[in-house]
Amino acid sequence: MDPGRRPPRLGTPRRLVTPPTELSVHFEGLAHPTRLTIIERLASAAEVRVSELAEFCKVSQPRMSWHLRILRRSQVIRTRREGREVFCRLDREAITAHMRSFMRLMLAKGDGEPSPDLTASLLSGEAVQ
Amino acid sequence: MDPGRRPPRLGTPRRLVTPPTELSVHFEGLAHPTRLTIIERLASAAEVRVSELAEFCKVSQPRMSWHLRILRRSQVIRTRREGREVFCRLDREAITAHMRSFMRLMLAKGDGEPSPDLTASLLSGEAVQ
DNA sequence: ACTATGCATAACGTACCCTTTATCTAATTC
DNA sequence: GAATTAGATAAAGGGTACGTTATGCATAGT
Numbered sequence: 001m002d003p004g005r006r007p008p009r010l011g012t013p014r015r016l017v018t019p020p021t022e023l024s025v026h027f028e029g030l031a032h033p034t035r036l037t038i039i040e041r042l043a044s045a046a047e048v049r050v051s052e053l054a055e056f057c058k059v060s061q062p063r064m065s066w067h068l069r070i071l072r073r074s075q076v077i078r079t080r081r082e083g084r085e086v087f088c089r090l091d092r093e094a095i096t097a098h099m100r101s102f103m104r105l106m107l108a109k110g111d112g113e114p115s116p117d118l119t120a121s122l123l124s125g126e127a128v129q
Numbered sequence: 130m131d132p133g134r135r136p137p138r139l140g141t142p143r144r145l146v147t148p149p150t151e152l153s154v155h156f157e158g159l160a161h162p163t164r165l166t167i168i169e170r171l172a173s174a175a176e177v178r179v180s181e182l183a184e185f186c187k188v189s190q191p192r193m194s195w196h197l198r199i200l201r202r203s204q205v206i207r208t209r210r211e212g213r214e215v216f217c218r219l220d221r222e223a224i225t226a227h228m229r230s231f232m233r234l235m236l237a238k239g240d241g242e243p244s245p246d247l248t249a250s251l252l253s254g255e256a257v258q
Numbered sequence: 259a260c261t262a263t264g265c266a267t268a269a270c271g272t273a274c275c276c277t278t279t280a281t282c283t284a285a286t287t288c
Numbered sequence: 289g290a291a292t293t294a295g296a297t298a299a300a301g302g303g304t305a306c307g308t309t310a311t312g313c314a315t316a317g318t
Contacts, residue, residue, distance in 0.1 A: 050264075084263065
């Protein structure tokens with residue numbers, strides 16, 4: 001039979017369940033293919049204009065502006081205004097700092113020694129992929 | 130004939146506007162504070178049970194299951210079933226591979242050599258943060 | 259002053275993220 | 289076989305990420 005039908009759901013009662021951290025925000029900036037393309041473009045030049053990035057990534061100019069805002073918030077890029085043009089460049093120092101922060105978090109050991117494998121392979125170019 | 134006609138809003142065309150890449154999916158896995166907490170917990174032990182992770186992160190069991198699914202898809206963790214328990218561990222090799230992939234992308238130069246600064250400071254523990 | 263340009267923002271719409279509670283499945287235990 | 293336990297999945301819903309076009313605003317050029 002089917003004695004008791006269950007009551008309807010109520011959904012999530014509250015908001016803001018898990019506050020973002022600086023590191024999670026940084027990774028949010030990296031977690032989109034278009035933004036990775038932006039980074040790739042910025043890696044091959046010191047500074048790139050916004051409209052050039054939009055054309056390179058094949059997205060509209062407002063969309064690019066929005067992506068750049070996220071990348072700025074994530075501390076992935078820095079922007080500089082010159083007249084009516086805005087130039088973007090990678091914030092390599094901040095990126096490095098966050099990567100090191102993540103590495104430290106991932107390699108943290110309770111009592112054992114830190115595994116040198118990861119660090120070594122990260123640089124030695126061990127065949128992965 | 131209808132000179133000032135404004136085209137109707139269509140919103141997002143359809144699915145697949147920007148297909149995710151393997152690297153962007155990997156960063157998606159890292160782009161959440163709870164999942165970073167999971168990684169932090171997994172870093173201090175070889176293997177951790179799902180329910181223990183849920184308790185540690187103070188989230189419900191279904192939500193933990195969902196986060197673990199994302200982490201598995203992102204190639205951040207691997208899971209192993211033993212009876213009715215599931216043990217999780219970090220996939221350090223995959224994480225390392227993706228980090229190296231990102232470093233390569235970020236350090237790519239048109240013709241110059243890769244700057245050793247970043248790589249060096251990443252390991253030497255230069256004061257950042 | 260007027261026009262053109264480069265970027266930002268607003269308005270709009272769809273899909274997905276993220277969370278909950280309830281239910282389901284599989285394995286262990288009695 | 290029945291009860292218990294560990295995870296996974298379903299259902300529901302609020303919030304937001306992400307894409308578009310239209311508009312605004314400041315600067316450069318004429």
